[in-house]
Amino acid sequence: MFPRKDLFALPEGIVYLNGNSLGPLPKSVTPRVEAVLTQEWGKRLILGWSECRWMEQPIRVGNQVARIIGAPSGSVVMGDTLSIKIYQALAAALEMRPKRKVVLSDTGNFPSDLYIARGLLSSLDKGHELRTVAPGDIPERINAGVAAVMLTETDYRTGRRHDMESVSRAARDAGAVMIWDLAHSAGAFPVDVAGCGCEFAVGCTYKFLNGGPGAPAFIYIRPDLTERAVPALSGWLGHETPFAFEADYRPASSIERMRVGTPPVIQMTALEEAMRIWENLDMDELHSASIALSELFIAEVEARCDGLSLAGPRDPALRGSQVSFTSRHGEAVIQALANRGVIGDFRAPDTMRFGIAPLYLDETDILAAVDALEDIMSSHIRDGRLSNMP
Amino acid sequence: MFPRKDLFALPEGIVYLNGNSLGPLPKSVTPRVEAVLTQEWGKRLILGWSECRWMEQPIRVGNQVARIIGAPSGSVVMGDTLSIKIYQALAAALEMRPKRKVVLSDTGNFPSDLYIARGLLSSLDKGHELRTVAPGDIPERINAGVAAVMLTETDYRTGRRHDMESVSRAARDAGAVMIWDLAHSAGAFPVDVAGCGCEFAVGCTYKFLNGGPGAPAFIYIRPDLTERAVPALSGWLGHETPFAFEADYRPASSIERMRVGTPPVIQMTALEEAMRIWENLDMDELHSASIALSELFIAEVEARCDGLSLAGPRDPALRGSQVSFTSRHGEAVIQALANRGVIGDFRAPDTMRFGIAPLYLDETDILAAVDALEDIMSSHIRDGRLSNMP
Numbered sequence: 001m002f003p004r005k006d007l008f009a010l011p012e013g014i015v016y017l018n019g020n021s022l023g024p025l026p027k028s029v030t031p032r033v034e035a036v037l038t039q040e041w042g043k044r045l046i047l048g049w050s051e052c053r054w055m056e057q058p059i060r061v062g063n064q065v066a067r068i069i070g071a072p073s074g075s076v077v078m079g080d081t082l083s084i085k086i087y088q089a090l091a092a093a094l095e096m097r098p099k100r101k102v103v104l105s106d107t108g109n110f111p112s113d114l115y116i117a118r119g120l121l122s123s124l125d126k127g128h129e130l131r132t133v134a135p136g137d138i139p140e141r142i143n144a145g146v147a148a149v150m151l152t153e154t155d156y157r158t159g160r161r162h163d164m165e166s167v168s169r170a171a172r173d174a175g176a177v178m179i180w181d182l183a184h185s186a187g188a189f190p191v192d193v194a195g196c197g198c199e200f201a202v203g204c205t206y207k208f209l210n211g212g213p214g215a216p217a218f219i220y221i222r223p224d225l226t227e228r229a230v231p232a233l234s235g236w237l238g239h240e241t242p243f244a245f246e247a248d249y250r251p252a253s254s255i256e257r258m259r260v261g262t263p264p265v266i267q268m269t270a271l272e273e274a275m276r277i278w279e280n281l282d283m284d285e286l287h288s289a290s291i292a293l294s295e296l297f298i299a300e301v302e303a304r305c306d307g308l309s310l311a312g313p314r315d316p317a318l319r320g321s322q323v324s325f326t327s328r329h330g331e332a333v334i335q336a337l338a339n340r341g342v343i344g345d346f347r348a349p350d351t352m353r354f355g356i357a358p359l360y361l362d363e364t365d366i367l368a369a370v371d372a373l374e375d376i377m378s379s380h381i382r383d384g385r386l387s388n389m390p
Numbered sequence: 391m392f393p394r395k396d397l398f399a400l401p402e403g404i405v406y407l408n409g410n411s412l413g414p415l416p417k418s419v420t421p422r423v424e425a426v427l428t429q430e431w432g433k434r435l436i437l438g439w440s441e442c443r444w445m446e447q448p449i450r451v452g453n454q455v456a457r458i459i460g461a462p463s464g465s466v467v468m469g470d471t472l473s474i475k476i477y478q479a480l481a482a483a484l485e486m487r488p489k490r491k492v493v494l495s496d497t498g499n500f501p502s503d504l505y506i507a508r509g510l511l512s513s514l515d516k517g518h519e520l521r522t523v524a525p526g527d528i529p530e531r532i533n534a535g536v537a538a539v540m541l542t543e544t545d546y547r548t549g550r551r552h553d554m555e556s557v558s559r560a561a562r563d564a565g566a567v568m569i570w571d572l573a574h575s576a577g578a579f580p581v582d583v584a585g586c587g588c589e590f591a592v593g594c595t596y597k598f599l600n601g602g603p604g605a606p607a608f609i610y611i612r613p614d615l616t617e618r619a620v621p622a623l624s625g626w627l628g629h630e631t632p633f634a635f636e637a638d639y640r641p642a643s644s645i646e647r648m649r650v651g652t653p654p655v656i657q658m659t660a661l662e663e664a665m666r667i668w669e670n671l672d673m674d675e676l677h678s679a680s681i682a683l684s685e686l687f688i689a690e691v692e693a694r695c696d697g698l699s700l701a702g703p704r705d706p707a708l709r710g711s712q713v714s715f716t717s718r719h720g721e722a723v724i725q726a727l728a729n730r731g732v733i734g735d736f737r738a739p740d741t742m743r744f745g746i747a748p749l750y751l752d753e754t755d756i757l758a759a760v761d762a763l764e765d766i767m768s769s770h771i772r773d774g775r776l777s778n779m780p
Contacts, residue, residue, distance in 0.1 A: 081651025111637065119621070231509070233473065235505060265603035
């Protein structure tokens with residue numbers, strides 16, 4: 001079943017291990033975007049909103065994403081950016097637990113999530129505290145003072161995963177609202193937001209879902225709670241009847257209450273087309289392929305490359321679809337790899353990240369990447385120093 | 391100098407009087423977007439952020455918009471939607487006037503602006519009041535209790551304009567922060583945000599600027615106040631050094647502090663290309679052409695069409711680049727016009743709106759529109775009732 005390289009416009013001679021930052025271009029996206037420009041915007045003009053169903057695109061694409069993350073149809077809507085969707089989820093969560101004053105997160109969370117949370121708490125000025133603890137300490141730190149537990153499931157640096165089910169259960173048992181950021185999870189392995197019972201989930205779509213640079217984010221609300229979720233950023237397209245231009249805001253009864261302003265039709269068309277790839281994919285098979293490639297990569301690197309340490313879990317069940325190694329020369333090594341067509345990335349101070357996307361990677365790619373890495377580590381590092389880096 | 395129809399991919403046989411809702415497709419947008427897809431995203435992948443300067447696009451396009459609205463370079467940044475930029479402007483304004491509790495707006499403001507304001511004030515829960523008064527009463531209602539005056543310069547239904555300079559002066563004299571929404575102003579006529587001294591301005595780019603469906607919004611901060619503007623929605627791309635992934639948020643010292651998340655590169659590319667049309671345009675000449683076409687339209691309609699009343703100001707100096715008429719049959723008339731290729735739009739209960747964009751409209755178009763309108767009004771309205779509407 002994998003890989004499906006024929007679906008992607010990957011450049012010749014590139015081994016792309018950075019789909020955890022920005023997925024590659026699906027071939028069918030270009031003609032589809034071109035059609036929306038020339039046939040829809042160009043020819044239908046304003047009528048595109050109704051006749052070409054642009055207005056419904058955020059919920060239509062939301063349903064595509066729902067399938068990937070184990071959410072029921074109608075519980076996910078697209079829009080804006082992940083930072084904005086985190087803001088909306090956290091603001092709604094705090095309204096659900098007005099007497100509790102702690103937002104619990106971990107030190108491995110993506111900084112923007114923490115920035116957004118701190119900014120929101122500061123502007124609310126109601127005595128909330130953002131408490132960040134070590135990832136492993138999360139379950140024991142969830143208590144009756146916690147309004148919301150806000151976590152990124154997969155650590156962006158190391159690939160370490162939280163156990164969504166047990167953490168969500170701990171939150172529920174303590175009466176806290178659970179918010180999952182699935183940025184590095186959606187499209188990487190099976191996710192079951194409905195099964196874990198979390199109240200909110202958010203994520204981006206330009207990584208494993210290949211939606212393109214700046215593709216819109218998604219937000220999920222547990223369906224029984226939708227009408228209790230007060231929408232921060234109460235823009236007109238979250239209104240029950242936006243085109244009635246009523247004086248007062250009435251949130252939509254559906255997940256669409258989390259819409260804000262005019263959706264980016266051209267950008268979302270790229271995502272909508274990219275999401276068609278997932279229609280007939282089996283996420284368990286994809287995950288198995290990811291694990292096989294990741295295990296091969298780790299085994300080969302550890303057998304052939306000195307000076308690299310695996311970062312994050314060795315157990316593939318605890319790891320997202322990425323492999324990270326640390327090296328004091330990490331930044332230079334990533335650059336040297338790029339010069340040889342192997343694209344990973346670097347996160348300070350010493351982490352080299354490699355995204356494993358079985359949609360367009362096979363064993364040959366993994367071995368070619370390790371060949372390049374072995375050569376760099378053996379030929380250009382002498383006495384712990386870099387020399388003659390290509 | 392006008393029109394420049396050759397720049398636009400307008401369908402044959404259409405008179406497009408709805409550029410105040412969604413501008414038409416500039417011809418050069420399609421190849422440019424295609425190049426970003428295939429040559430940038432497709433070939434450069436993650437490196438596009440640096441090598442193709444995607445990361446700087448929001449400030450680069452902001453500078454294109456700045457020129458249109460009389461703002462200095464470096465004072466405007468693009469992103470998100472107008473509703474979100476209103477939220478940021480108002481939140482920052484309230485932080486600047488913590489002791490004042492009134493947000494003053496008018497009943498002609500676009501509903502989403504008011505929804506956003508009410509939502510923000512409600513979540514802050516600090517005793518603020520959103521006070522909406524008749525547009526003409528605004529100057530006298532600005533007093534020492536007003537924290538922020540938040541107005542849309544051009545009324546979306548009637549085209550009535552506020553006087554930016556005198557209203558901004560009244561706000562300044564009363565110590566209130568002035569926020570202008572330029573949704574129907576940017577690209578319609580000369581705007582001088584710097585000259586009027588307002589603290590904030592926001593707007594969208596899919597109307598007269600022809601940026602495409604869902605094109606990103608802009609926000610301006612008066613440069614001397616940038617570092618005092620506390621960014622609501624404190625996402626990572628508003629950080630001084632986003633890629634340092636610091637634990638704490640430090641807002642950028644520049645206007646880029648109003649950035650939030652990953653910018654929509656594909657969508658913004660359409661806008662960036664559309665904005666090239668404005669590089670050598672004289673806004674005064676454009677405005678003169680708009681007035682000439684508008685006056686022709688009004689004179690012909692009033693001479694030839696019974697049952698229509700001009701909505702909004704008769705004095706072109708008080709009117710945006712649109713003409714509105716009211717009719718009890720407005721909705722049916724707009725539909726009948728569309729059936730004949732004349733595209734306007736309808737706003738309940740009785741307003742027919744016609745956007746006047748001299749970039750792609752000439753006298754022939756205006757006369758053709760009036761011909762159609764005259765025929766509809768004379769042939770199909772009998773005894774005040776509609777009949778045989780085509």
